[in-house]
Amino acid sequence: MLTIDQATYDAIVAHAKRDHPDEACGIVAGPEGSDRPERFIEMINAAGSPTFYEFDSTDLLQLYKEMDANDEEPVIVYHSHTATEAYPSRTDIGLAMEPNAHYVLVSTREHGSAQGPVEFRSYRIVDGNVTEEEINIVTTLS
Amino acid sequence: MAIEVKIPTILRTYTAGEKAVSAEGKTLSALIDDLEANHSGIKERLIDNGDLRRFVNVYINDEDVRFIGGLDAELKDGDQVVILPAVAGGC
Numbered sequence A: 001m002l003t004i005d006q007a008t009y010d011a012i013v014a015h016a017k018r019d020h021p022d023e024a025c026g027i028v029a030g031p032e033g034s035d036r037p038e039r040f041i042e043m044i045n046a047a048g049s050p051t052f053y054e055f056d057s058t059d060l061l062q063l064y065k066e067m068d069a070n071d072e073e074p075v076i077v078y079h080s081h082t083a084t085e086a087y088p089s090r091t092d093i094g095l096a097m098e099p100n101a102h103y104v105l106v107s108t109r110e111h112g113s114a115q116g117p118v119e120f121r122s123y124r125i126v127d128g129n130v131t132e133e134e135i136n137i138v139t140t141l142s
Numbered sequence B: 001m002a003i004e005v006k007i008p009t010i011l012r013t014y015t016a017g018e019k020a021v022s023a024e025g026k027t028l029s030a031l032i033d034d035l036e037a038n039h040s041g042i043k044e045r046l047i048d049n050g051d052l053r054r055f056v057n058v059y060i061n062d063e064d065v066r067f068i069g070g071l072d073a074e075l076k077d078g079d080q081v082v083i084l085p086a087v088a089g090g091c
Helices: A006-019 A057-069 A090-094 B009-014 B028-038 B042-046
Strands: A002-005 A025-031 A039-043 A072-081 A102-107 A119-126 A129-133 A135-138 B003-006 B020-023 B056-060 B080-085
Touching: A002 A006, A006 A025, A006 A039, A006 A072, A006 A102, A006 A119, A006 A135, A039 A057, A057 A072, A057 B056, A057 B080, A119 A135, B003 B028, B009 B042, B020 B028, B028 B042, B042 B056
Parallel strands: A002 A135, A072 A102, B003 B080
Antiparallel strands: A025 A039, A025 A072, A102 A119, A119 A129, B003 B020, B056 B080
């Protein structure tokens, strides 16, 4: 199960809506082994595409050095799908390289950048196996 | 000649959980062969058809090796190598 606070949830949704119709992507970091998504980090989609996302390689190094220095790890890796459902694609599954992370997918296909609900789902992706999990949204992480 | 190589979580199964290992080589290619000699199986995760895999990033002293010669990029004692899988996907 993914436990996430409302503000972080809202920040991910806002990012996905803002970047629609391109895919938005980012990370929520937390202390290593804690499973607490504490630090929201919006990333630029270097692919700038409605069908693909990739962190810029320089940004990626910077991000991991920062997390390393803070003893953090990526607790959530999120991205949006802008025309398809919030389910990991074959490409998403093949490229999922963080076995400890919750992979969050947001779909903006219904309302795009406009007001309105999005699909927000979370998965574990390990060795090509996808397992959907429940999401528990809390006011603040206890 | 020792070069520190930072290993990402997903590849630590090859390094007995170590976050960083020491390796040798005058080029990135030689360094990867040396890694393979001590951590069997790791090379296949980095290289495909004789080239660096598209979704694996390798940095030498913070520079993406794609801009400094790829597998032929030169190394010297004390350099720091970081391996990071791309964070990428697509619908």
